[in-house]
Amino acid sequence: MSDILFSINDATVRYLNNTLLKNLTFTINNGQNWALIGQSGSGKSALLQTIAGRFNITGGSLTYNFGQNINNSISDNKSIGINNKLIALVEPKHHFRNLSNTSDFYYQQRYNSSDSEDALTVDNYLSEIKAIPRTDISWTLTKTLDLLNLNQLRNKQLIKLSNGETKRLMLAAALLKNPVLLLLDNPLTGLDVKTRQEFNGIIAQITASGISIIMATSVHEIPDAITNIAVLDKGNIIEQSTKASFNPSLFKQDITDHIDxxxxxxxxxxxxxxxxxxxxxxxxxxxxxxxxxxxxxxxxxxxxxxxxxxxxxxxxxxxxxxxxxxxxxxxxxxxxxxxxxxxxxxxxxxxxxxxxxxxxxxxxxxxxxxxxxxxxxxxxxxxxxxxxxxxxxxxxxxxxxxxxxxxxxxxxxxxxxxxxxxxxxxxxxxxxxxxxxxxxxxxxxxxxxxxxxxxxxxxxxxxxxxxxxxxxxxxxxxxxxxxxxxxxxxxxxxxxxxxx
Known part of the structure; x- marks a missing residue:
């Protein structure tokens, strides 16, 4: 059985006329949980999107080894199609749809009671999540709602959720898919102090259940369960290390500033x-x-x-x-x-x-x-x-x-x-x-x-x-x-x- 969960080797990722990642080599082993850090625009989100199969690579190779992590009803298929179902990506923006199955929400809709009636409730939304059957892990609705403190929001319409409540709901939806790999793009933004303090324990429970995590985050907010760190700069991974050997003081941005x-x-x-x-x-x-x-x-x-x-x-x-x-x-x-x-x-x-x-x-x-x-x-x-x-x-x-x-x-x-x-x-x-x-x-x-x-x-x-x-x-x-x-x-x- 291979220790490698996912690997990308000497790959370049382009979108439109822009090169987002170049000559990229990155390997995730079973049992590892990674934090991606770097300045704005360094390629953290692009790397998560690439792992999730959203961007095509030119040259190089991308390999998933998820077969040993799921039950025998799922074949050990290396195709992107099946493996995408075993990856859950939580993005900064949501992609909620309404009861008419469109995403035609508008900003003021949450404050207009008649217009907001077309929005799903939290319960409606989570009940539609399709999970891959796993013999080794099962995030049930009850377990997920308890972990993310969503029980009191079950009858609330999505459009009326606060920014922080929406963040918790998106993480719940990702967990209910029972993924092998959970990708989090700046998950702490929008969360209040209490929830950020609880987040360390939330991540610990998720990783303890057998899910591997890769998260783009600030160097100041790296959960205890993270085992490895990759530093990105201008579309390249410039440093990889274990969390134990990572020295945050070496990762310093230029914070000198001048106002005209x-x-x-x-x-x-x-x-x-x-x-x-x-x-x-x-x-x-x-x-x-x-x-x-x-x-x-x-x-x-x-x-x-x-x-x-x-x-x-x-x-x-x-x-x-x-x-x-x-x-x-x-x-x-x-x-x-x-x-x-x-x-x-x-x-x-x-x-x-x-x-x-x-x-x-x-x-x-x-x-x-x-x-x-x-x-x-x-x-x-x-x-x-x-x-x-x-x-x-x-x-x-x-x-x-x-x-x-x-x-x-x-x-x-x-x-x-x-x-x-x-x-x-x-x-x-x-x-x-x-x-x-x-x-x-x-x-x-x-x-x-x-x-x-x-x-x-x-x-x-x-x-x-x-x-x-x-x-x-x-x-x-x-x-x-x-x-x-x-x-x-x-x-x-x-x-x-x-x-x-």
Whole structure:
């Protein structure tokens, strides 16, 4: 019996006109669990996609040896078809389908009760998972729901799950397939502190059951069950070692940073809003309820111009719903006492009147944002508050969009389709889109997901500089304390829909 579970030898992986991985050799033995680390765009996600059979290799070879890990009803077939069924990949984005068997979800759908009725519930979704029969392992529904703390969400519609809840559901779906190999692409993004702390034990239980894991992750978040580490750089594996012999101090990114204050100041004055407000947000005893489920319970919040707030709380605390009331996406705003930009909701202002004053980024917006525009077009669309550019590009505005791309160090992607750039670059594009019109209020919901250390530091410095140079109001959501900009000096914390 071979000790080799999977191997790829001297292979090159290309997608469109880009070489993602080159001359790659990588072997996984039975009993090993690997962490892939490296800077954004180094090839971690591409390697996972290749192992999962999503990308074709040119030259070299790719071999699976899964036969000894499954029962005799499955032949020891080396074809990609059968082996793909024994691999489960958990990606940063979900691919949920609705009851009509389409994926035609849209961002605001989760807040519109009639529209969200077409979404599957957690129970519906998990019941459709087809598992390969295994004599050595069986992840039952009960066992999986218990491990990932999903029992209380079984009747909840997928579209209404928080970002962290969605992450746990995607991992549950992968486990129910009883895979030989579980691939995790940055699984900790979007998870609150408590769940991240529990994740180490979750991974330990999964590996103890006989599943091998390969996960792309940060060098700062490597679970105890990981046995081996591969470091990637520019599409190459530059180091492989056991976890015991790996020295994290040798893996240091360049986190020196420089902000062009003069350029940022100039950008802040290209489309400056002359409007002056006394009140950005005022909420009085806000109550949001869907059926028997209370989402927000008598929330009071007063946001003045120039305030910089951190909005904190665990997954499912009500943060995204609270933001949806401000951003004009939730129709229940009309049934509550809410003032936005000195006007009470429901007194004649349109959703577009509200959105033009706000720059907004969230994991959900990233999930549903169309990806067939170029990165430059995506950023220019921020002038019009549309999800993509649906009109001829304006040369002057495109030039400003390019300047914002340079500010975020992503100008090399200006003519590339959004779907063809690394996830971290996609997020930076959406951040630039939020900033381009110089809004009065910035709402950043977990903006640093998927960014490497340098990108996080640079973004944080850009925001702090922006706050020094302007009177912009900021609401910042994160599960990582170190990501909060230094300019933030106020905190609203939610738990179970209440201010704590």
């Amino acid at each position: 204050n003069a350029e940022l100041s100039a950008l802040l004055n290209t489309n400056k809003s002359p409007a002056i407000y006394n009140q950005i947000v005022k909420m009085n005893n806000v109550h949001i309820q869907y059926g028997e489920k209370v989402i927000l319970d008598n929330v009071n919040w007063d946001v003045k111009p120039g305030d910089r707030w951190a909005l904190l709380g665990p997954n499912g605390a009500g943060k995204s719903t609270l933001l949806s009331l401000i951003n004009g996406d939730n129709p229940q705003a009309y049934a509550n006492d809410i003032v936005l930009f000195d006007k009470k909701r429901g007194t004649g202002e349109s959703i577009w009147d509200i959105k033009k004053k706000i720059g907004f980024v969230s994991p959900e917006l990233h999930q549903y944002f169309p990806t067939d525009n170029s990165c430059l077009q995506v950023i220019e669309s921020g002038y019009y508050d549309t999800l993509g550019l649906f009109r001829p590009s304006n040369a002057d505005r495109a030039a400003i969009a390019l300047r914002w791309m340079k500010t975020f160090e992503i100008d090399q992607y200006s003519r590339t389709l959004l779907k063809n750039v690394p996830a971290s670059a996609q997020r930076l594009c959406l951040l630039a889109r939020a900033l381009i019109k110089n809004p009065s209020l910035l709402i950043f919901d977990e903006p640093c997901q998927g960014m490497d250390d340098h990108q996080q530091l640079h973004f944080k410095n850009v925001i702090d500089t922006l706050c020094k140079l302007s009177n912009v109001t900021l609401i910042y959501v994160t599960h990582y304390q170190h990501e909060i900009p230094d300019s933030v000096d106020k905190v609203l914390q939610l738990d179970k829909g209440k201010v704590v």
